[in-house]
Amino acid sequence: MILLGIMIVVFGAVLICAIRAALGPTAPDRVVAVDAIGALMVASLVLLGVYYKASIYLDVALVYAFLAFLGTLAISKYLEGRGVET
Amino acid sequence: MIELVAYVLLGIGSACALIGAMGIVRFPDVYNRIHANTVVVVGGAMMLMIGSGILGGLSVFTLKALIIALFVFLTNPVSAHAIARAAHKSGVKLWQRSVVDKLKEEKPWSKP
Numbered sequence: 001m002i003l004l005g006i007m008i009v010v011f012g013a014v015l016i017c018a019i020r021a022a023l024g025p026t027a028p029d030r031v032v033a034v035d036a037i038g039a040l041m042v043a044s045l046v047l048l049g050v051y052y053k054a055s056i057y058l059d060v061a062l063v064y065a066f067l068a069f070l071g072t073l074a075i076s077k078y079l080e081g082r083g084v085e086t
Numbered sequence: 087m088i089e090l091v092a093y094v095l096l097g098i099g100s101a102c103a104l105i106g107a108m109g110i111v112r113f114p115d116v117y118n119r120i121h122a123n124t125v126v127v128v129g130g131a132m133m134l135m136i137g138s139g140i141l142g143g144l145s146v147f148t149l150k151a152l153i154i155a156l157f158v159f160l161t162n163p164v165s166a167h168a169i170a171r172a173a174h175k176s177g178v179k180l181w182q183r184s185v186v187d188k189l190k191e192e193k194p195w196s197k198p
Contacts, residue, residue: 028176031169046154
């Protein structure tokens with residue numbers, strides 16, 4: 001029951017981050033918000049693994065964390081050579 | 087006893103996640119928002135992972151959750167540094183009331 005409440009709070013945090021990802025003025029704002037959403041998704045996958053008592057969610061969480069890190073690095077290397085855009 | 091520690095860690099993690107998300111929405115600048123992003127990831131997600139790893143019973147589950155937490159803890163500063171450098175290099179303006187910009191004094195390529 002406490003675990004369900006914590007999941008609802010994390011989902012609220014994801015929704016609040018999605019506001020900034022929707023209306024951020026520049027491209028790095030959106031990248032920052034999507035990076036925070038990815039980290040919260042990894043945390044909620046681990047919480048799902050505790051809730052269902054299944055260990056397979058942790059492998060999914062590890063791969064998702066690695067792919068989110070690589071995606072952030074690739075987008076930031078892509079943004080370096082350009083001017084400021086929305 | 088150990089469940090109490092796990093629930094305290096989960097409470098700290100969810101509170102930090104909510105506060106950091108409000109910071110991402112309300113801060114005025116890209117660089118301040120990167121600060122709030124670090125609060126979400128290290129204070130929120132990593133605490134949630136450690137707490138749920140303790141809550142799931144001491145087994146291989148705990149070891150896996152701690153490995154994911156260590157991975158997130160090590161890779162978040164790298165990605166935050168990369169985003170900040172890309173934003174500064176592509177010419178995103180600082181907030182008007184920012185005091186100092188050392189990278190602009192140091193590097194001639196930086197525009198803002």
